Amino acid sequence: MFLLLFIVQMGSRRDIAGGRLMTDRRSAANSTSGKYFTTLCYSADGSYILAGGNSKYICMYDVADQILLRRFQITQNHSLDGVLDFLNSKRMTDTGPLDLIDDADSDLDEGIDQQKRDNLGQGLPGSVSNLGRPVARTKCCKFSPTGRSWAAATTEGVLVYSFDESFIFDPTDLDIDVTPEAVDSALAEAQLQRALLLSLRLNDDCLIKKCIFAVRPSDIAAIASSIPFKYLQRLIEAFSALLESCPHLEFILLWCQELCKVHGNFIHQNSRNLLPSLRSLQKSITKLHQDLTNICSSNEYMLRYLCSTSTKLD
Structure with missing residues (x-):
């Protein structure tokens, strides 16, 4: 089991690598942000491992073969940060993305009070905020007792997946x-x-x-x-x-x-x-x-x- 966890840790950066954040100064391939697991879950029989983190992907590993079975993308919502692999070059400047430039005269800042700006990291030395834009991530993932389905708590809400091709209850x-x-x-x-x-x-x-x-x-x-x-x-x-x-x-x-x-x-x-x-x-x-x-x-x-x-x- 220790060997499997070692393999998961070594392969996590490549497996869970997601999109590029607005605050990243480097491309998604070269960035280290989010390239680690924050939640792990074993199936009831110990055959599979689910792993997720600050990424748009959830990884499933096979314990016996010690390989990555599949990556599940939790969202296609481009309004979330960390979904796009490449940012729009037209929105990039020498100082960074236009969306991150704090313009006191812009309409975007009018609705953000001082307390919220402090919570987002505005005004702190060396800090860069995404102005409250939510980041695609997985906070928790769990298998069902039967191991035939699993659920994940993500930025998009609770997502439920099933290995069965058809559901017994079909709306x-x-x-x-x-x-x-x-x-x-x-x-x-x-x-x-x-x-x-x-x-x-x-x-x-x-x-x-x-x-x-x-x-x-x-x-x-x-x-x-x-x-x-x-x-x-x-x-x-x-x-x-x-x-x-x-x-x-x-x-x-x-x-x-x-x-x-x-x-x-x-x-x-x-x-x-x-x-x-x-x-x-x-x-x-x-x-x-x-x-x-x-x-x-x-x-x-x-x-x-x-x-x-x-x-x-x-």
Whole structure:
């Protein structure tokens, strides 16, 4: 691990090198400003590292191969400082960029009070301010627990990235008829398949749970066969959560069994994408199996003790 961190440190200047700041007197390639990481994050399994800093890029490294996988550019906004690799030569003078020249008669300074100017470094010996222009940078980056997505707090706001090609909750799949009221109406009319699909499109945990328990055990096979592939992962995640808190174990396990029967080929072919949800489901089932095993063993020993006690009493 120390070797990897050494490689990241040595390669950080080249990997994270971003655009040129207005205050830089040298080109972006020759400038040392921002060429270091200020935030690092490991994935839960330790396979990847995210690194960001005072740059327009976020770097992702592979731990096993010790290489840079990809650089993510957090913004294309030219109004931010540090985005452009080359500044406009027409705005450059012998004393520096025109935007940095403090003209007391300009309209730009009229809206800046003395306190703000002091905070920006105006009037300090040797200091140069960008007049409050925000700099493109990443303050923090974090992986999700599953490692399939990550988020970064940047100058442009909170950015969320995902390794999956499609999202379970797709706003483009919504329309004016997809509402919680429509789900309740479908349940009242015994349209269980439509109600479940609407709840999956809304991606609401309470509605999904409500629609799952509305299905009779005899209808589970028919409903499971009608679930589109793009909602399969979301449904598996719902079952995994229910197994941890729901007392209806046989009912949920019957759902899982029917899903595996109907969509077994798809699950096998897309096991890589479904791996986080499948692992979560396996973990829940394994924990329940262990708990039930302990309870059954304890009951068995108790029954043997009671039987032996009753025999002695006779």
